[in-house]
Amino acid sequence: MRTDERMDERKKQVLAAIVQDYILTGEPVGSRTITRRYNLGVSAATIRNEMADLEEMGLLEQPYTSAGRVPSDYGYRYYVDCLMAPERLTREEVEYVYQRYNQKMLEIEQVLEETARLVSEMTAYTAVAMGPNQDHAVLEQVQIVPVQATNKALLVAITSTGIVEHRIFTISDNITPEDLARISQVLNTNLQGIALEAMQRAVLKDIYREITEHRSLVKLITDLLQQILVLEGNEKVYLDGIINILSQPEFKDWDKVKEILAFFEREDSLRRIFNASPGGGLAIRIGQENKEEGIDKCSVVTISYAVEGKIIGKVGLLGPTRMHYPRVISVLQCVADSLSRSLQQFYR
Amino acid sequence: MRTDERMDERKKQVLAAIVQDYILTGEPVGSRTITRRYNLGVSAATIRNEMADLEEMGLLEQPYTSAGRVPSDYGYRYYVDCLMAPERLTREEVEYVYQRYNQKMLEIEQVLEETARLVSEMTAYTAVAMGPNQDHAVLEQVQIVPVQATNKALLVAITSTGIVEHRIFTISDNITPEDLARISQVLNTNLQGIALEAMQRAVLKDIYREITEHRSLVKLITDLLQQILVLEGNEKVYLDGIINILSQPEFKDWDKVKEILAFFEREDSLRRIFNASPGGGLAIRIGQENKEEGIDKCSVVTISYAVEGKIIGKVGLLGPTRMHYPRVISVLQCVADSLSRSLQQFYR
C-alpha cells in the first residue's frame, strides 16, 4: 500500500486508537476522546491534525462536518493488516470450546451445527459452518437395500469426507434382492476410491461390462449418486445467530436488515462468499471487498478446517465492518482447530 | 358465545367491515371510513353507536381515546367463526400449487421444504411445515452396513412414515460382516411393524433369545434406533419466510421482532404450538390464545396432512393477528391437500 510511506508511528497509534474506540462504542471518535482515553502524550489539536491527514489518505471518514471520525473500509483493512494486536482467548474460553467438542457427537452434521452455534455464541455475530466440499472427495461405499414388501429400494452412499446420503427410489417388479446385492457389489468394486466428479464417464463402461442386464437401473443409480452427493450433499450450510445481526446498531435500518436476511436465504451467495478467498487459513473481507449484493456494509471472516492436512471446508461469520476483529480471529482459530480434530474421527 | 344474543345483523356487518378494513390497511378504522367504503345505508353517527356497543362487548378496542377502532382478539375470533366469507383461490393459483408438487421430488424432506416455501410465498407470512409425527409409526426396515476397511458400520432405518435415518457407529474388531448381517436379519424379523415407542421393552428379550453373542452391540444398535427415530427424526421443523415477519408494520418494534425470532429458534416451542390443537383439520389460534411466550401478538393457523386417512403431520403459518384469514385458510387447505397426495408415493 502506498500509504505506508506517509504512515509514521504516531499516525498508526491514532488510527489504531480510533478503530479500537469505534469498534467498542459505535460512536464517531473525536480528538478529545482520544487524548482522554488513550495516552498518546500530545494534545487534542495535534490529534486533529493527524486525523485530517488520515482522512486525506482515505483511512478515516466523517459522517458529517464536525462530527468525530469513523474508520473507512481501508482504515479497517490497514488496522487488520498492520496494527491489530492479536487477542488471546482466556484459559476458560479455550477450555469451554474443548468441552463443547467433547460432547458425544456422532454425525458430521451435528458437529457442524454445533460449530455454528458455538461461534455465534462466542462472538455475538452470525455464524456459518459449511459442510465438506465434495469436489475432491471419493466414494467410499455404496449400498442398495431393497425395502421389503414394496417396489422400492434405498440407496445409501458414504464418501471419504464422512458424509452419508440416502435416497429412496422405485424399482420395477422383475428386480430381485439378489440383483440389487449384485449391483451393490459391482458398484463398490468399481467406484470405491473414484472421485465423485469422475464417476460418470469412463467407469460406467467397466460396470456395464460386468453387468449385462438391468442397465437402465444401473444408469438410474449412478445418476442418483451424482445427484445426492455432488448436487445436494456438497457444502451444506449451517447458520446460527441470525438474530445477532439485529443487535448491531448499524443495522437499525429496516431495509438493511431485510437485505441481509435475503442474502442469508440465498445459499449459493453464501457459498460464493465463503469460497471467494481460494487459499486456506484465515480470510477477512471488509465492506465493499465483498462483491455479493446486500452485504457491502458487512465484514466476512472465514477460516478453513482440515483433516489430515487437507482443507475440506470452511467456518466463519458475518457482522458489521465495525467488527471486533482480534477476538473474532482468535475464536475462529480456536474453533477451526478443535473442529478439525473433532472431525478426524469420521475419517480413517 | 353469549355475545350472540346482542349481535344483530347490522352489528355483524359493522364488525365485518372493521375487521376487513383493518386487515387491509393496518390503520384504526373510523366511522366515516366505514360509511365511505362500505355501503351500509346508515350514517357515520349510527356506525359510531354500533362501534361503542361492539367495544362494550369486547370485540373492538381503541388504541387511544378518539382514534378509530381496532378488532380485539375476540373480535377476530368472532369474525373467523361467524362472519368470514371463504375466499376461493383462482384457477391459476390452484394450478400453480399442483405444478409445484408435480416436480420430481424424491424425498419427504424435500417435499416438506418445498411446502414451507410455497406457503410462505403465497401468503407472505412465515410458514412452517412439520415432518411426520413418529409416535404411532412402526419400523419398516433396518439394515446395518459395515463400512469397508474401517471399524465402523452404518445403521439405516426406514419407518412406515417414509422417514429414513442413518447413523455411523464404531464396532469392535471381532465383529464380522456376517455378524452384522445376522443382526440385521434378526432385528428385521423382530422389529418390523413394531411401534417405535414400544421397541425397547418386550421385544428386546425375543431378540436376545435369538442372538446369544454380541449382546452389547445389539443393545447399542437398538439404543441408536431409538435415538435417531424417536428423538431426532420426529417432527422435523421446516421454516420459510422469516423475513416476511419484518414486512408487517405491527412488528416494526425491535424487541418484538427479537422475541419472535427467539421463538423460532426454540423448535420445541414451535412443536408445542403446532400440536396445541389436538384434532385434525384446520386450527386457528388468535393472539393470547397462543400460550407460548413471545407470540401473543400473533396468530397461528395450522392444518393437518394425512396419508391413507391417517393424520401424520401439520403445516401452518404464523403472522400478526391482523391476518388475511380467508386467504390463508384457502391456501393451507389447497396445499395440505396437494401435500397429502404427494406424500402418498412414499407410503405403501
Place this chain on the structure above:
DNA sequence: TCTTAGCACTCTGGTCTAAAGAGTGCTAAA
C-alpha cells in the same frame, strides 16, 4: 518546523410548542 491553546463555526439530537387532522361522544332534533 512542529506543537498547542484559543476561538468561531457547524452539525446533530433532544425538547418544546403549535397547528392540523382524524375521530369520538353527546345532545337535540327529525
Place this chain on the structure above:
DNA sequence: TTTAGCACTCTTTAGACCAGAGTGCTAAGA
C-alpha cells in the same frame, strides 16, 4: 331509532430552539 352538529381529545408533523460535541484555522510558543 336515526342523524346532524359540535365541542373535545389525542396523535402526528413541522418548526424553533438550545445544548453538546467536535472541527478547522490562526497565531503564538518550543
